[in-house]
Amino acid sequence: MAMRHHDLTDPGAGTSPALPASPGQEGAPTGTALAEYLRAQATEFLRALRLHRETGGTAAASGTQGSADAARALRRSARRISGSLHTYRPLLDPDWSEEIRPELAWLSGTLALEHAYQARLERLLGALQRLSGAAVVPVQAGAPGTGAPVPPRAADADRAGGGGTATRAHPGAGEAPGGATAPIRPAATTERGNLTVGAAKAGALLDRQLTLARTRAHSTVLQALGSSRFHAVADKVALLASEVPLTSAAATTELRPHAAAAEERLTDAVAALPLVTAGHPYNAEALIHGLSPDPSPHPQDAPWHQVRLLLRLHRYAGEVLAGGDGTVDVRLLQAGQALDRHRDASEAAAAAAQAARTPRIAPATAYALGVLHADQRHEVEAARYAFQQCWRREAVGTA
Template sequence: MAQQHLDPTDSTAGPAPTGDALAGYLRAQATEFLRALRQHRETGTAAASNGTEESVDAARALRRSVRRISGSLHTYRPLLETEWSESLRPELAWLSGTLSMEHACEARLERLLLALHRLSGATILPVQAVGAAVVRGRGDTANQERGNLTVGAAKAGALLERQLTLARTRAHSTALQALGSSRFHAVADKVAVLASEVPLTAAAHTTELGPLAAAAEERLTDAVAALPLVTAGSPYNAEALVHGLSPDPSPHPQDAPWHQVRLLLRLHRYAREALFGTDAPIDVRLLTAGQALDRHRDASEAAAAAASAARTPRIAPATAYALGVLHADQRHEVEAARFAFQQCWQKQVVTR
C-alpha cells in the first residue's frame, strides 16, 4: 500500500490543524487516563492483587493513554510550556515502563512455553510434562535427539516458569506500589489538570501541527534507511545466535536500531492521531509494519530470557540443550520479523 505522506500545504483538506487540535487530543487522552484509573480503583485491592481481567484491562488502558500523552509531548514540544512538559515526560515514561513489566513477563512466558511445546513435539505443554518425565524415568528416551529435547523441554519449561513467574510477581507488586505512591499521585494530578487545561505556548494557537508531524515521519524514515535491510532479507543471522549464547548478558547490538524504529513508528502514529483527530485515515502499511516490529521485540526479549535461563548454574545438559534450541528458534523469529518489516516497507517505497 502506498505511503500516505503528511502534506501541510494541502489546501483541499480544510483549515490546517493548529495547537488547538493538539490541546483537544491531549484532553481526550487525559480523560481516557482518568477513566482507566477509576476503573482500576473500582476493581478493588483484592481484584488487583489477583490480576483479574478488569484490572488487566484498566492497566492496559492506562498504558495506552500514557504512551499517547508522552509521545505527543515529545513530538509537539515546541507548542507546549517547556518546564511543564519536560517535567512530566520522564514521569510518564516511568509510569508506562512500570505498568508494562507484568504484562511483558506474562506474555514472554507464554511465548516461550508454546515455542517449547512446538519444538519438542509434545502433546502437552512442557511444564505439564515434568511430572510425566519423572515417572517415566531415564529409560524412556529412545528417540535420541527428539527424546532429549522432550525431556529437556519439560525441565526448561519448569525453569522458565519459575523465573518468569517470580519476575511477574515482582513486577505486579512494583506496579501496585507505584500506583499507591506519592509519585504516581503527582503524575495523576498533572494529568487531571491536563484533562481541562493544556499549557500551550502563546504562539501555539496559530502554529500548524503539520510540520512537526512531518518531522516525526522524517525521523522514522531516516532511522529505517539506516537499518541493514539487506541483511534482514537473509533467512538467518548466525552472529545474533552466537552473541546470545555467550556469557555476556547484554542485549545484542543488532536489536537496538530496530527497537528504535519501533519507537519512532509509534511516535509517528500518535502524531498522525493528533493531526487528523478521529478522522485519521487508516494506514494499513503502518499497522503491518508496527505488528512486525512488535513481533521483533517480543522474539528478541524471549530469546534473551532463554539465554539468561541457560546461564543458570548447575542445570542438566538436556535442559541447557533445550534452552539453546529455544534461543535459536526465537532468533529465527527475530529474523522473520525483520524480513516481514523489510517486505512491507520496501513494497510501499516501490508503489508510492
C-alpha cells in the same frame, strides 16, 4: 501462544493516517487540534484509572480481565500523551512538558512489566512444546481459566556436571524460595530424545524464574499506584483534561512540520537498518552474538527497537493531525506488528539465554534452552524479514 498486544498494532486503539499534503491549505491543524487530542487522552487516562480502582488492580492474582484492560488503557493513554509532548514540544510550556513526560514514561513502563513477563513465559513454553512435541506448559497454582497442565519438576534431574547427586540451585536462580517444587507431569517417552527430556526441565526452570519476576513486577505496580509519585502524575493529567499549557503562539502554529520531522526521523532510522541482510528470512550470522556468554543485550537488536519507538511516535503524530477520524494506515499497522514480534522474540531469546546461565543445570536442560534460544533468534530474523517486505512495499506505494 499468547502474544503481547500493544497499542502500536491495535487498529481500534487509535488512528495512523498518512501525513496530509499541502501545508499551507486552509483549515490546517494547529495547536488547537493538539490541545483537543491531549484533553481526550487525559480523559481516557482518568477513565481507565477509575476502572482500575473499581476492579481492585489485581489482574495477576485473580485473573480479572477488567483490571488488565484498565492497565492496558492506562499505558496506552500515558504513551500517547508522552509521545505527543515529545513530537510537539515547541508548542507546549517547556517546564511543564519536561516535568511530566519522564513521569508518564515511568508509569507506562512500570505497568507494562507484569504483562511482559507473563507473555514471555507463554511464548517460551509454547515454543518448547512446539520444538519438542511434548506438553511442557506449566501453570501457576491458583491461576484460573488456563486449563494448562501442572509444571514438571526440574530440580530432581538437574545435577552437577560430574557428580551423580542432585543439586538444587540457589532460590531465585532456578528454584522457588524454600525449595518448593510443583507436582511432576507424566514424562514423555525417552525415545523423544534429549530435547524432550530437557524441554520439560527447561520449561519448569523458565516457569519459576519468570513467574517470580512477574510476581515482583505485580508488587512493584501496586506500590507505584499507591505512591505519591503516581498521585502527582494523576493530578497533572487531571489538570490536562481541562487545560492544556500551550504557548501563546500555538493556536496559530501549524502541526504538520513537526509531524513531518517525526516521520523524517523514522525514515532515517529505517535507512540505517541492515535491510539487505534482513532481505533473507534467516540471518545465521546473528546467532554468533546471541550464543556468546556475554549477558548484555544483543548488539543487533537496539536499532530495530529504536525504529519501533520512532514508528510509534510517527503514528501518534498522525493521530493528532487526523483529529480522531478513525482512519487506520494498514501499512504502518503491518510494520508495527512485525516490530512487535521482533521485540517479543528478542526478549524471549534473552530470557532463554539467562535461564541457561543458571548454575548446575543438567546438560539436557542446557541443550533445550540453547535450542529454544536459537529458535527465538530465528523468529527475530523472520520478523525483520517481514518488516523489510512491508516497508519496501510502503516505499514503492508512496513513490
